[in-house]
Amino acid sequence: MNGFFVGRSLAELGAGLRSGRWSALFLAERALASIDPGLNAFSHVDAEGARAAARRADEEAGRGAWRGPLHGVPVAVKDLIDVAGLPCGMGSAHFAGNVPERDAACVRLLRAAGAVIVGMTVTHEFAYGSTGDVSVNGPVRNPHDRSRMSGGSSAGSAAAVASGAVPLALGTDTGGSVRIPAALCGVAGFKPPHGVLPVDGVFPLSVSLDHVGVLAGSAEDCRTAYRALRDAADAPGAGAPEGDAPVGDGPRMAWVEGAPVDARVEGVVRAPFKGLAVERLDLAAMWRTFVAIQSAEVADVHVERAERAPELYQPEVLGRVRTAAETPAWRYLRALREREAFAAEVAALLERHDVLVMPAAAIPAPPVGEREGPFGPVPPTLISWTCPWNLLGLPALSVPAGTVDGLPAGVQFVTRAGAEEALFTAARTVRRD
Amino acid sequence: MNGFFVGRSLAELGAGLRSGRWSALFLAERALASIDPGLNAFSHVDAEGARAAARRADEEAGRGAWRGPLHGVPVAVKDLIDVAGLPCGMGSAHFAGNVPERDAACVRLLRAAGAVIVGMTVTHEFAYGSTGDVSVNGPVRNPHDRSRMSGGSSAGSAAAVASGAVPLALGTDTGGSVRIPAALCGVAGFKPPHGVLPVDGVFPLSVSLDHVGVLAGSAEDCRTAYRALRDAADAPGAGAPEGDAPVGDGPRMAWVEGAPVDARVEGVVRAPFKGLAVERLDLAAMWRTFVAIQSAEVADVHVERAERAPELYQPEVLGRVRTAAETPAWRYLRALREREAFAAEVAALLERHDVLVMPAAAIPAPPVGEREGPFGPVPPTLISWTCPWNLLGLPALSVPAGTVDGLPAGVQFVTRAGAEEALFTAARTVRRD
Numbered sequence: 001m002n003g004f005f006v007g008r009s010l011a012e013l014g015a016g017l018r019s020g021r022w023s024a025l026f027l028a029e030r031a032l033a034s035i036d037p038g039l040n041a042f043s044h045v046d047a048e049g050a051r052a053a054a055r056r057a058d059e060e061a062g063r064g065a066w067r068g069p070l071h072g073v074p075v076a077v078k079d080l081i082d083v084a085g086l087p088c089g090m091g092s093a094h095f096a097g098n099v100p101e102r103d104a105a106c107v108r109l110l111r112a113a114g115a116v117i118v119g120m121t122v123t124h125e126f127a128y129g130s131t132g133d134v135s136v137n138g139p140v141r142n143p144h145d146r147s148r149m150s151g152g153s154s155a156g157s158a159a160a161v162a163s164g165a166v167p168l169a170l171g172t173d174t175g176g177s178v179r180i181p182a183a184l185c186g187v188a189g190f191k192p193p194h195g196v197l198p199v200d201g202v203f204p205l206s207v208s209l210d211h212v213g214v215l216a217g218s219a220e221d222c223r224t225a226y227r228a229l230r231d232a233a234d235a236p237g238a239g240a241p242e243g244d245a246p247v248g249d250g251p252r253m254a255w256v257e258g259a260p261v262d263a264r265v266e267g268v269v270r271a272p273f274k275g276l277a278v279e280r281l282d283l284a285a286m287w288r289t290f291v292a293i294q295s296a297e298v299a300d301v302h303v304e305r306a307e308r309a310p311e312l313y314q315p316e317v318l319g320r321v322r323t324a325a326e327t328p329a330w331r332y333l334r335a336l337r338e339r340e341a342f343a344a345e346v347a348a349l350l351e352r353h354d355v356l357v358m359p360a361a362a363i364p365a366p367p368v369g370e371r372e373g374p375f376g377p378v379p380p381t382l383i384s385w386t387c388p389w390n391l392l393g394l395p396a397l398s399v400p401a402g403t404v405d406g407l408p409a410g411v412q413f414v415t416r417a418g419a420e421e422a423l424f425t426a427a428r429t430v431r432r433d
Numbered sequence: 434m435n436g437f438f439v440g441r442s443l444a445e446l447g448a449g450l451r452s453g454r455w456s457a458l459f460l461a462e463r464a465l466a467s468i469d470p471g472l473n474a475f476s477h478v479d480a481e482g483a484r485a486a487a488r489r490a491d492e493e494a495g496r497g498a499w500r501g502p503l504h505g506v507p508v509a510v511k512d513l514i515d516v517a518g519l520p521c522g523m524g525s526a527h528f529a530g531n532v533p534e535r536d537a538a539c540v541r542l543l544r545a546a547g548a549v550i551v552g553m554t555v556t557h558e559f560a561y562g563s564t565g566d567v568s569v570n571g572p573v574r575n576p577h578d579r580s581r582m583s584g585g586s587s588a589g590s591a592a593a594v595a596s597g598a599v600p601l602a603l604g605t606d607t608g609g610s611v612r613i614p615a616a617l618c619g620v621a622g623f624k625p626p627h628g629v630l631p632v633d634g635v636f637p638l639s640v641s642l643d644h645v646g647v648l649a650g651s652a653e654d655c656r657t658a659y660r661a662l663r664d665a666a667d668a669p670g671a672g673a674p675e676g677d678a679p680v681g682d683g684p685r686m687a688w689v690e691g692a693p694v695d696a697r698v699e700g701v702v703r704a705p706f707k708g709l710a711v712e713r714l715d716l717a718a719m720w721r722t723f724v725a726i727q728s729a730e731v732a733d734v735h736v737e738r739a740e741r742a743p744e745l746y747q748p749e750v751l752g753r754v755r756t757a758a759e760t761p762a763w764r765y766l767r768a769l770r771e772r773e774a775f776a777a778e779v780a781a782l783l784e785r786h787d788v789l790v791m792p793a794a795a796i797p798a799p800p801v802g803e804r805e806g807p808f809g810p811v812p813p814t815l816i817s818w819t820c821p822w823n824l825l826g827l828p829a830l831s832v833p834a835g836t837v838d839g840l841p842a843g844v845q846f847v848t849r850a851g852a853e854e855a856l857f858t859a860a861r862t863v864r865r866d
Contacts, residue, residue, distance in 0.1 A: 296762030303763055328758055329729030329765035330736055 001143050003034030003164020010069055010167060010221045017061065017072045024061070024072030024116055028054035031074035031118045034165040038146065041159035043079040043137045044087050045119040050074065053116040060114070067114030070228045075110060076160045076169040079120040079137075080127050080153075081212070082201040083107050086117075090203050091125040091135035091153075093312040094305060104201025106170060106212045112232040118166060121156025125317045127172055127205045128298060129153055130180050130382035133368045134314045141368065142185055144407055148365040151184035151382060153177040157215045158185040168225050169215045174205045175290060176361075176386025178213035179398035183360035183410025186400045188427075189215045190222035193417035194393030197229060206297035209290070209390040219399045219427035226420075251354035251415075251422040253429075259283035259384040260375040261362045268402040269359050269411040272429050276357065279349055286342055286388040287380065292335035293391070295324035343392050350416050355426045359385050360398035360410030385412060395420035399427045434576050436467030436597020443502055443600060443654045450494065450505045457490035457505030457549055464507035464551045467598040471579065474592035476512040476570045477520050478552040483507065486549040493547070500547030503661045508543060509593045509602040512553040512570075513560050513586075514645070515634040516540050519550075523636050524558040524568035524586075526745040527738060537634025539603060539645045545665040551599060554589025558750045560605055560638045561731060562586055563613050563815035564799075567747045572801045575618055577840055581798035584617035584815060586610040590648045591618040601658050602648045607638045608723060609794075609819025611646035612831035616793035616843025619833045621860075622648045623655035626850035627826030630662060639730035642723070642823040652832045652860035659853075683862075684787035684848075684855040692716035692817040693808040694795045701835040702792050702844040705862050709790065712782055719775055719821040720813065725768035726824070728757035776825050783849050788859045792818050793831035793843030818845060828853035832860045 004027075005013075016022040028050045035042055057072040077083050080090050082100035084107075089095045103111065110117065122137045124130070132155025133139030140155035142148040143163040150159045154171025158181030161169050171178040173191040182189025190213055197212040204210060214225045255273050258281040302321045310318050349356065362381050363373055375381045389396040394414050401411040411430060413423040437460075438446075449455040461483045468475055490505040510516055513523050515533035517540075522528045536544065543550065555570045557563070565588025566572030573588035575581035576596040583592045587604025591614030594602050604611040606624040615622025623646055630645040637643060647658045688706050691714040735754045743751055782789065795814050796806055808814045822829040827847055834844040844863060846856040 292762070296766055299761065299763035300766045325761055325763060327762040328732065329725070329760040329762045330732035330758060332762035332765060333729055333733045 001163055003036070004030035005034065005167040005217070006164030007217070008167060009218060010073065010216070010224045013073055013167060014069050014071070018066070024054035024057035025051060027072060027074050028116050028118060031166050034163070036163050036165065039141045039143055039159045039163055040138050041121055041140055041156040041163065041165065042076065042119045043089055043091070043122045043156065046086055046117065049085070050116055050118040057114055057116060067112070068228050068231065069224045070110070070168070071114030073115050073168060074118045074166045075115045076119055076121045076157055076166045077107060077117055078154050078157050078169070078171045079123045080172055080203045081107060081170060083117060083120065086120055088120065089136065091123040091137060093136045094309065096136070100201070102201065105198035106229065107201065109229045109232040110170065113228040115168070121154070121160050121169060124153035124155060125314045126203065126302070127153040127174060127177055128317050128320055130176060130379050132181055134316050136314070139368045142365045144186060145365070147367055148407065149184070149368045149370070151181035151361065151365060154215065155181050158182050158187055158189070161185070161187045161215050161217060167217060168221065171213050171215050172202055172205070173211045173213045173390065174209045175294065175383040175390050178215060179360050179386045179396060179410070179412060180382050182215050182398045184365040184408060186403070186408030187215055187217055188219045188222045188400065189213060189398045190226055191389065191396050192226060192420065193395045198233070204301050206294040208297060209294055211390065219397060219424050222397065223424040251426050253355045253357050253426055254279045254349070254353040256281055256356045256358040259362065261359045262364065262374065262404070264404040265359055265362065265364060265409045268404055268409045271402070273357050277353070279353070279356070281346070281388070283384055283388055285338070286391055287384055289335045289338040289342065290387040290391045292327055292331050293339065295327040296332040299325040299327065339391055342388070346392055346394070354415060354419065354422045356414040357426070358412050358414070360412035361385065364404045364407035364409060389414050393417065395423060397423040397427060399430050401430055434596055436469070437463035438467065438600040438650070439597030440650070441600060442651060443506060443649070443657045446506055446600060447502050447504070451499070457487035457494070458484060460505060461487035461507050461549050461551060464599050467596070468593070469596050469598065472574045472576055472592045472596055473571050474554055474573055474589040474596065474598065475509070475552045476522055476524070476555045476589065479519055479550065482518070483549055483551040490547055490549060500545070501661050501664065502657045503543070503601070504547030506548050506601060507551045507599045508548045509552055509554045509590055509599045510540060510550055511587050511590050511602070511604050512556045513605055513636045514540060514603055516550060516553065519553055521553065522569065524556040524560070524570060525747070526569045527742065529569070533634070535634065538631035539662065540634065542662045542665040543603065546661045548601070554587070554593050554602060557586035557588060558747045559636065559735070560586040560607060560610055561750050561753055563609060563812050565614055566801045567749050569747070574801065575798045577619060578798070580800055581840065582617070582801045582803070584614035584794065584798060587648065588614050591615050591620055591622070594618070594620045594648050594650060600650060601654065604646050604648050605635055605638070606644045606646045606823065607642045608727065608816040608823050611648060612793050612819045612829060612843070612845060613815050615648050615831045617798040617841060619836070619841030620648055620650055621652045621655045621833065622646060622831045623659055624822065624829050625659060625853065626828045631666070637734050639727040641730060642727055644823065652830055652857050655830065656857040684859050686788045686790050686859055687712045687782070687786040689714055689789045689791040692795065694792045695797065695807065695837070697837040698792055698795065698797060698842045701837055701842045704835070706790050710786070712786070712789070714779070714821070716817055716821055718771070719824055720817055722768045722771040722775065723820040723824045725760060725764050726772065728760040729765040732758040732760065772824055775821070779825055779827070787848060787852065787855045789847040790859070791845050791847070793845035794818065797837045797840035797842060822847050826850065828856060830856040830860060832863050834863055
């Protein structure tokens with residue numbers, strides 16, 4: 001929790017780089033020095049690559065060629081996303097020694113925006129788990145309490161940002177894998193609408209639910225990074241500095257109920273939203289639909305691998321793959337229809353409200369390895385508030401809202417695809433960054 | 434085989450009605466008198482309804498209001514298609530006593546075209562079988578040899594047309610259920626492109642594969658009926674008499690290989706096509722893809738029913754439903770991708786050829802109840818040449834091509850959706866009707 005980047009916004013870093021107070025090489029060195037091996041956030045650190053990229057960023061800056069708000073900024077990338085030349089293990093013994101030759105599309109965007117990649121962050125094996133403590137690399141530890149899990153699956157990305165090793169990290173989110181570890185580690189996590197950030201070069205978990213997302217110290221930094229990546233997609237290398245978003249009258253918000261939540265967590269995350277209208281959704285039913293679709297798609301990816309080399313999986317993940325493979329096709333067909341019905345129900349809700357507000361995670365970070373929680377098994381409890389928005393492909397943002405006995409709690413904002421600016425406006429209700 | 438309508442084309446019947454030689458009531462009486470109970474083609478005969486409809490047709494004709502080539506023509510409807518007021522049993526004890534209140538959409542088209550419904554024809558239970566000998570109504574018998582199966586699932590529709598009880602019948606075709614009994618009973622059967630004739634009011638077997646089709650004495654009569662139904666759909670009650678189709682240079686045809694076929698059947702059906710180019714398709718692989726998709730969709734329809742009242746199913750169909758329910762979701766997902774690949778492969782083939790020609794059924798009609806054939810189990814053997822065109826939703830026509838030891842063999846024509854006119858042109862290669 002004492003890494004260089006704790007409390008430093010992208011705006012501050014950008015100003016420091018532009019003013020000449022810092023060089024990109026200096027920031028890269030601070031990142032490398034801030035990595036705390038005890039958290040097990042990184043599966044690989046690329047010190048030489050980071051220094052080389054930082055020197056290139058400094059060289060470009062020296063001739064006035066600024067790529068935008070990520071220029072010269074150290075970032076970490078989840079160990080599920082191909083970075084050319086760096087080991088990408090998917091958190092699994094199945095991919096020991098795997099070194100991709102090409103960058104994933106989202107990594108190309110990151111480089112086009114001028115970011116400096118310092119290393120790969122530990123993922124729950126194959127991103128198939130919300131706890132972040134099951135990986136060939138071992139469990140990621142929560143920077144707020146090392147006996148606690150980080151949440152997952154983008155476990156190392158959250159711990160790396162929370163501990164100040166980097167100001168920004170890429171994650172993936174299939175059922176909450178960006179937002180859950182963000183909430184449990186006390187950082188911000190943003191999942192864009194489905195399909196906006198490209199998934200080429202990201203190892204699939206469940207194709208219709210997979211998203212690339214960003215983790216950073218604040219909602220505002222998530223916004224900045226997201227916009228820079230989108231700009232890079234539109235015009236590689238031509239990202240522009242971001243101004244403040246217009247606030248206007250502020251979005252119409254509603255508080256959502258529909259799944260169990262720890263009373264202390266609810267007290268913290270709901271405090272700024274006491275006066276909101278309350279809407280109810282059957283989040284348990286949405287979870288069941290989500291599981292049917294995810295199971296079908298996970299088994300599609302893994303069934304031969306689980307047959308051929310079961311011993312290379314972590315036992316818990318192997319068990320989940322085998323259960324997933326038993327999902328009947330008729331159940332999947334019904335889940336597709338259920339998804340349509342939920343999409344219509346939520347679309348109607350989002351006619352009346354701009355932003356839905358709710359907890360990001362039902363409980364504070366449990367101890368590493370714990371599987372029974374107050375509302376049943378921990379893994380499904382952790383995704384209960386997040387997976388519905390993967391099911392529907394809607395943009396969702398998790399923001400730190402305070403702590404419960406020293407452990408962070410996150411509040412989540414959800415809106416229509418394309419209206420994600422409203423999420424960042426809504427987040428200003430919680431705290432000004 | 435000595436019913437009134439044997440050898441009488443729709444053109445002849447229409448001319449007879451228009452000239453006043455016959456009345457619709459006379460034809461309805463001939464239909465009712467031609468029904469041979471020994472074939473078990475009908476699950477219900479509606480003598481009074483047929484007479485009333487015929488009288489209305491005659492009354493309309495008397496004031497010069499002709500509805501087109503089906504005006505006053507007796508037709509039979511498969512016992513899977515709702516006809517208001519007539520028992521519709523799906524061939525199953527599950528629907529004993531079921532009497533729908535509304536006509537299926539295709540029946541509304543039939544009535545708008547002026548046809549006279551004489552009764553409901555026996556279906557393989559829930560249309561889930563290609564042999565036509567498993568139904569709460571008992572097996573349908575082949576008019577060419579009563580110890581033989583009719584083929585299915587539109588078993589009674591084929592036997593009713595072949596025996597001359599009606600000149601036209603509606604069937605449904607999910608894997609060949611119009612074309613197989615047509616081939617085995619020596620009549621013509623046409624499955625339009627997917628979605629052209631509406632399936633509302635037809636009990637679903639497998640929604641992405643289900644088609645409504647027509648069975649008649651000849652390809653030309655299938656064409657006439659199909660066009661009359663389409664015209665009725667476009668402008669109810671305004672069907673026009675059909676002229677001959679233009680022949681032109683004739684379609685470019687290719688002979689298709691790719692599944693086993695009885696050598697005697699091949700000799701008969703291939704004789705007029707000796708000079709054609711030969712193309713090869715992996716029909717066994719297409720069958721596997723078809724089965725995965727069909728199984729998923731069948732189980733979606735039946736799983737609760739099979740749980741609640743298994744004893745009401747015919748044992749063979751219950752076994753198939755239970756097996757279908759075990760199809761894993763991941764297998765279904767792959768089948769969807771395989772379907773896309775086959776669609777591309779066949780589309781490329783149909784760039785080079787207008788019409789693909791092949792057997793309609795691999796074997797002549799086996800004995801009722803027989804399940805082992807020369808190429809393995811009889812039910813999958815019977816659909817091996819037809820189900821690929823349900824998988825791809827392409828129009829397909831089965832036409833009688835001759836006999837093997839007194840049992841009919843059918844040749845099948847397949848083309849692009851929207852190009853079905855070429856099928857009827859191609860059929861003239863076999864014989865002039």
